[in-house]
Amino acid sequence: MSSRDVNATPFALRGFVWLWLLLVAIWLAVSSTFAVESVLAGALISAALAAFFARRFDIWGGIRVSPGRVYHFLLYTGAFLRELVHANIAMMRYVYAPRIQIEPGIVTVKTRLKSPIGRLALANSISLTPGSLVLDLEGDEMLVHCLDLRGADPSEVARGMTRGIEAPLEKTFG
Amino acid sequence: MPRAAVIPLLVALGVVFGSVAINYSERTVLPPLAEAYVEMVPRELGAPNVITGILLNYRAFDTLGEVAVLFMVAAGVGLLLGGRAKTDDPDETQRTAAVPPSEIVRHGADILVPLVALFAAYIVVHGHLGPGGGFQGGAVAASCILLLVLAKPEYRVKFAQLSVMESLAGLLIVLLGVAGIVFAGGFLDNRILPLGEFGALFSAGAIPLLSVFLGAKVGCELSVIIGRFRA
Amino acid sequence: MTELIGSIVILIGAVFLFSAGLGMFRMPDAFTRIQAGTKATTLGNTLVLIGIALYFPSWSLKLLIIAYFVFMTNPISSHALARAAYGLQGRCGGGVRLETAGTPDERSGP
Numbered sequence: 001m002s003s004r005d006v007n008a009t010p011f012a013l014r015g016f017v018w019l020w021l022l023l024v025a026i027w028l029a030v031s032s033t034f035a036v037e038s039v040l041a042g043a044l045i046s047a048a049l050a051a052f053f054a055r056r057f058d059i060w061g062g063i064r065v066s067p068g069r070v071y072h073f074l075l076y077t078g079a080f081l082r083e084l085v086h087a088n089i090a091m092m093r094y095v096y097a098p099r100i101q102i103e104p105g106i107v108t109v110k111t112r113l114k115s116p117i118g119r120l121a122l123a124n125s126i127s128l129t130p131g132s133l134v135l136d137l138e139g140d141e142m143l144v145h146c147l148d149l150r151g152a153d154p155s156e157v158a159r160g161m162t163r164g165i166e167a168p169l170e171k172t173f174g
Numbered sequence: 175m176p177r178a179a180v181i182p183l184l185v186a187l188g189v190v191f192g193s194v195a196i197n198y199s200e201r202t203v204l205p206p207l208a209e210a211y212v213e214m215v216p217r218e219l220g221a222p223n224v225i226t227g228i229l230l231n232y233r234a235f236d237t238l239g240e241v242a243v244l245f246m247v248a249a250g251v252g253l254l255l256g257g258r259a260k261t262d263d264p265d266e267t268q269r270t271a272a273v274p275p276s277e278i279v280r281h282g283a284d285i286l287v288p289l290v291a292l293f294a295a296y297i298v299v300h301g302h303l304g305p306g307g308g309f310q311g312g313a314v315a316a317s318c319i320l321l322l323v324l325a326k327p328e329y330r331v332k333f334a335q336l337s338v339m340e341s342l343a344g345l346l347i348v349l350l351g352v353a354g355i356v357f358a359g360g361f362l363d364n365r366i367l368p369l370g371e372f373g374a375l376f377s378a379g380a381i382p383l384l385s386v387f388l389g390a391k392v393g394c395e396l397s398v399i400i401g402r403f404r405a
Numbered sequence: 406m407t408e409l410i411g412s413i414v415i416l417i418g419a420v421f422l423f424s425a426g427l428g429m430f431r432m433p434d435a436f437t438r439i440q441a442g443t444k445a446t447t448l449g450n451t452l453v454l455i456g457i458a459l460y461f462p463s464w465s466l467k468l469l470i471i472a473y474f475v476f477m478t479n480p481i482s483s484h485a486l487a488r489a490a491y492g493l494q495g496r497c498g499g500g501v502r503l504e505t506a507g508t509p510d511e512r513s514g515p
Contacts, residue, residue, distance in 0.1 A: 023292050029466040030296055038375045045295045049288055057284040088421065088448045095428040095441060104437050120281045127480030130444035133436065134484050135491045137278055145436045145487060177430075273492050275485070282481040289474075 015060035020050035076168035091130035105149040107158045109142045118173030220369035221302040221378035234362035248395040255402040283325030298389035302378040308388025316396030331401030340394035411459030418452030435490045443483035
C-alpha cells in the first residue's frame with residue numbers, strides 16, 4: 001500500500017495513527033506529568049487534531065515504521081550531527097579570518113529520494129550544515145548555494161554534499 | 175551610512191545596556207497589593223498562576239473589554255481591506271502567487287501546523303497552571319493560520335466559519351459570566367465549577383473553560399485579521 | 406559541578422551566536438549573509454539549550470522538543486529567504502557565479 005488509493009481510507013488511517021501518537025508524545029513531554037486527567041485531555045485533543053489534519057495533509061500518510069527504518073534513522077542522525085559540528089567550526093574559521101576570501105557559487109545536486117519526508121529531511125540537512133544552502137528543489141535536482149568553491153571541483157562538491165546522509169535517508173523514508 | 179559610523183552607535187548601545195544590567199537589583203519584597211493577590215489567588219480561586227487568576231477572575235470584566243477591542247480591530251481591518259468580491263468568488267479555485275512556495279516549505283508547513291496547533295491547545299488549557307491562558311493560546315493558533323497562508327497560496331481562510339465561531343465563543347463567555355452571577359459571587363466568578371485539587375489540570379473552577387472560550391475567540395479574530403491582509 | 410559545565414556550554418553557544426552576527430556583518434552579498442546568519446545560530450541555540458539542560462536536568466525533554474523545532478524550522482526559513490533572494494537576483498545578489506549547467510533559463514544570473 002505504497003501509493004495513494006482512490007479509496008483513501010487506509011492511507012488516511014495510517015497517517016491519523018502516526019500523527020496521533022506523535023501529538024500524544026509531545027503533549028506528555030511538554031506537560032511532564034502522568035496524571036490521568038492530563039493524559040486523557042492530551043489524548044482527546046491529539047485525536048481531534050489528528051483527525052482534522054491527517055486527512056488534509058498527505059505527508060502524514062507516508063510514514064512507515066520498522067526496526068530497519070529506525071536503525072537507519074539513527075545512523076542518519078549520527079552522521080548529521082557529526083557533519084553539523086564539523087562544518088560549524090569550519091564556518092567560524094571563515095568568519096574570523098582577517099580578510100574574507102570566499103568564492104560563493106551555485107551547484108546542482110541530484111537526489112534519488114522520492115518520498116516528501118525524505119526530500120524535506122535531505123534539504124534540511126544540507127541547509128543546516130554551514131557552507132551550503134538549498135535554493136530550490138524540483139524533481140530530482142536541487143540547487144545548492146555553496147559558500148566557498150575555491151579550489152574544489154563543483155561536481156565533486158555536488159557529489160560530496162549528500163555523501164553519508166542520502167543513503168540512510170533513502171533506507172528510512174524511501 | 176558608512177560601516178565605520180556604526181561603531182560609536184554600538185558603543186553607545188553597549189553603555190546603555192551595561193548600565194541597566196549593572197544597576198539592576200532584584201526586588202526582594204513584593205509591594206502590599208501584590209502580596210495580597212499572591213496570597214488570595216491560590217486560596218480563593220485554586221489557581222497556581224496568579225496572573226491568570228487576576229485576568230480571568232478578579233479583573234475578568236476588563237478581559238471581556240479587551241476582547242471587545244480586538245473584535246473592533248478585526249471589524250476595522252475587515253472594513254478597510256475586505257471589500258473585494260474576489261474573496262467570495264466560488265469559481266476561483268486556483269490562487270497562484272507570483273513565485274509559488276517550493277515543496278520544501280509546503281511539506282514543512284504540513285508537518286509543523288499540527289504541532290503548532292497542539293502547542294496552542296496546550297497553552298490554552300494550562301492557563302491556570304503556568305504562563306499561558308486564552309490570549310496567548312489564541313495568538314499561537316492564529317500563527318497556525320499564518321503559516322498556512324504563507325506556505326499554500328491556494329489555502330482560503332474561511333471567513334464565514336471563523337466569524338460564526340468567534341461570535342459563538344463570545345456568547346459563551348457572556349453566558350459563563352451570567353452563570354457566575356446566578357450561581358456564585360459575581361460576573362465571571364470561577365466558583366460555579368468545583369475548585370478541585372490544586373495544580374491539577376481540571377481545577378480552579380471555570381478558569382480553564384473561560385480560557386478555552388477566550389482562546390477560540392482571540393484565535394478566530396486574529397486569523398480573520400491575518401486572512402484579510404492576503405489580497 | 407554540572408552547573409559549571411552548563412555555564413561553559415552556554416558561553417560557547419553565545420560565542421557561536423556572536424560569530425553569526427559578525428559573519429552577517431562581514432559577508433559580501435545576500436546569500437552569504439543568509440548562510441552566516443542562520444547556520445551558526447542553529448548550533449549556538451542548540452548549545453545554549455544543552456547548557457540549560459545541564460543546569461536543570463528535569464527540563465531536558467522539553468528542551469529537546471525546543472531543539473527539534475529549531476532544527477526543523479531554521480533551515481526551512483533560510484531556504485525560503487534564499488529562494489526569494491534568488492528570484493530577485495537581478496536586484497540584490499551580486500557576486501554569485503553559476504557553476505554548473507542545469508539552472509533554469511528564466512532565472513539566469515547577473
